[in-house]
Amino acid sequence: MNAEGYVLRVTGLRKSYRGKPAVNGVDLRVAPGERVALVGPNGAGKTTTLMSCLGGVRPDAGTVELLGQRSPAARRAALADVGFAAGYLPLPPHLRVIEYLSVFGRLYGWSRPAGQARRGLETYGIEHLADRIGTELSSGQRTLVGIVKATMHRPALLVLDEPTASLDPDVALRVRTGLIAQCDRDGTALLVTSHNMAEVECLAHRVVFLAAGRVVADGAPMAIAASLGQSSLEDVYLQLSSTTPAVSAANSGTGV
Amino acid sequence: MTDAVPPRVSTGRRRVAAVALRHAAVLRRSPNRYFEIAVLPAVDTLLYASIATYMSASSGGTRTVLTVVTGMVFWHVIHQAQIAVSTGFFEEVYSRQLPSLFATPLRPVEWILGTALQGMVRIVVGVAAVACTATFAYGFDLTGAGAGLVPVFVLLLLTGWSFALVVVGLVLRFGSGTEALTWGMLSLILPLSGALYPIDVLPGFIQPVSRLLPTTYTFDAARAVAAGGPTPWGALGGAALATLALMATAVVFATLALRRFQRRGFISRYQ
Numbered sequence: 130m131n132a133e134g135y136v137l138r139v140t141g142l143r144k145s146y147r148g149k150p151a152v153n154g155v156d157l158r159v160a161p162g163e164r165v166a167l168v169g170p171n172g173a174g175k176t177t178t179l180m181s182c183l184g185g186v187r188p189d190a191g192t193v194e195l196l197g198q199r200s201p202a203a204r205r206a207a208l209a210d211v212g213f214a215a216g217y218l219p220l221p222p223h224l225r226v227i228e229y230l231s232v233f234g235r236l237y238g239w240s241r242p243a244g245q246a247r248r249g250l251e252t253y254g255i256e257h258l259a260d261r262i263g264t265e266l267s268s269g270q271r272t273l274v275g276i277v278k279a280t281m282h283r284p285a286l287l288v289l290d291e292p293t294a295s296l297d298p299d300v301a302l303r304v305r306t307g308l309i310a311q312c313d314r315d316g317t318a319l320l321v322t323s324h325n326m327a328e329v330e331c332l333a334h335r336v337v338f339l340a341a342g343r344v345v346a347d348g349a350p351m352a353i354a355a356s357l358g359q360s361s362l363e364d365v366y367l368q369l370s371s372t373t374p375a376v377s378a379a380n381s382g383t384g385v
Numbered sequence: 386m387t388d389a390v391p392p393r394v395s396t397g398r399r400r401v402a403a404v405a406l407r408h409a410a411v412l413r414r415s416p417n418r419y420f421e422i423a424v425l426p427a428v429d430t431l432l433y434a435s436i437a438t439y440m441s442a443s444s445g446g447t448r449t450v451l452t453v454v455t456g457m458v459f460w461h462v463i464h465q466a467q468i469a470v471s472t473g474f475f476e477e478v479y480s481r482q483l484p485s486l487f488a489t490p491l492r493p494v495e496w497i498l499g500t501a502l503q504g505m506v507r508i509v510v511g512v513a514a515v516a517c518t519a520t521f522a523y524g525f526d527l528t529g530a531g532a533g534l535v536p537v538f539v540l541l542l543l544t545g546w547s548f549a550l551v552v553v554g555l556v557l558r559f560g561s562g563t564e565a566l567t568w569g570m571l572s573l574i575l576p577l578s579g580a581l582y583p584i585d586v587l588p589g590f591i592q593p594v595s596r597l598l599p600t601t602y603t604f605d606a607a608r609a610v611a612a613g614g615p616t617p618w619g620a621l622g623g624a625a626l627a628t629l630a631l632m633a634t635a636v637v638f639a640t641l642a643l644r645r646f647q648r649r650g651f652i653s654r655y656q
Contacts, residue, residue, distance in 0.1 A: 144650065180650065180652050183484075183487060184488075185483075185484055185487035185488070185647065186647055186652055187644065205491075208488060208489055209395040209489075209490045211488065212488075213484070213488035215484060218481050218484060218485060219480060220480070221407075221476070221477075221480035222480060223410060223414040223415060224407065224411070228406075228410050231403075232403045232404075233489065235400065235402060235403035235406070236395065236399075236400050236403045236486075236489040236490065236491050237393060237395055237490075238393030238395035238396070238399060239391060239393045239399075245390065278485070282393065283390055
């Protein structure tokens with residue numbers, strides 16, 4: 130944590146690709162145990178923001194402090210207490226699920242990670258997948274294994290990029306319930322992106338709306354909806370997407 | 386999950402072990418790869434050693450065969466060392482593991498050490514295949530050359546890893562279309578280094594290029610050692626300096642390519 134008590138503090142983040150801004154001055158703070166959703170239309174800069182926080186993308190400007198460690202210089206000191214999964218990432222071929230989880234268990238610091246990996250699988254009700262090869266799994270099962278990978282070491286900050294995108298509603302509900310339980314029990318902070326506004330309302334204490342690389346709204350889900358005269362986050366999403374000029378232009382195919 | 390969580394300390398050694406075990410599992414479940422690790426080196430040895438035997442029959446000497454067999458054995462040290470690290474990187478790219486790995490405490494150098502460590506299996510199997518073929522088919526026992534072969538082996542190992550870093554850097558810089566260099570780059574280095582012959586037999590205009598390659602001096606030393614002469618420490622020293630220069634260049638190149646890769650935001654799109 131940094132001196133102000135945040136597990137993640139992003140200030141003035143900017144990133145352009147080939148001269149086009151993807152993230153344009155984003156400020157973001159996540160407190161311990163807080164569940165924050167980063168939402169916005171495709172191309173709003175969500176994944177670039179997440180990857181900049183984790184060090185996979187080098188920002189053009191701005192600062193990122195992860196668990197009190199300034200990135201990129203000291204980010205690896207913090208990453209042992211960060212978990213990451215994305216619904217769109219596959220599992221590697223040739224590895225059994227238990228082997229895959231053990232690889233990451235060792236990276237996070239266990240010398241014998243198999244036991245903890247099995248407990249993680251039990252948490253999400255997929256212990257029967259332990260000896261299956263990653264490519265034999267359905268997309269939903271792969272997503273669940275990814276979430277076990279991200280949570281089994283009980284990180285201080287959990288970063289999830291569209292974690293329930295490929296899940297059936299009942300499995301998605303199980304994931305949300307498991308995530309909320311873990312965050313409440315361990316004090317884990319959550320930073321999650323999603324296009325499912327009903328899920329965001331259920332999961333997040335706070336919502337940060339991004340559009341065209343900028344934060345256009347930041348607050349509790351219902352407070353944001355009320356301040357914009359809407360009854361749900363879904364309506365807020367549609368309103369902000371259609372009224373933010375750059376987003377409207379991008380969505381209508383004219384580009385930013 | 387139960388409440389009791391075993392303590393964990395993320396150390397470099399554990400992270401290197403994690404990478405080595407990950408790639409060992411890939412190798413274990415890919416029996417097709419043993420064709421390129423064991424069968425092709427043995428076939429190479431049969432091919433080139435037979436040509437050398439045929440060519441030297443008229444002169445009545447065995448020196449040519451010795452030169453070729455020595456070159457084959459040591460060439461496969463470079464080849465397998467390079468392929469292990471390069472294909473390990475492609476394994477991460479194709480299975481889209483780079484975003485997940487970037488989000489852990491794993492350092493690039495630890496990833497390289499892990500794949501290189503696992504690659505020792507390939508080297509042992511590949512070199513054993515060549516050495517056994519040379520011994521049983523042609524009666525050559527390279528172990529008789531003694532401890533002088535150790536520094537040669539180490540230098541070739543470092544050379545293989547350096548070329549692997551260059552390939553990884555090129556792929557990070559120019560995209561996966563350049564992966565053909567994993568196999569193609571060494572095909573350029575093999576004739577230019579004089580692995581199977583002294584570089585004096587190369588066309589004159591190519592020889593200056595050969596003299597720029599550290600492998601040229603290492604293979605010179607390898608031939609001298611294998612022929613039973615005294616260990617050419619002077620030549621090995623020169624080869625060591627050239628190898629370290631190559632390695633430093635490769636590290637700088639791969640590091641700059643990685644930074645550019647991060648700057649361009651390829652991390653979540655690369656496959």
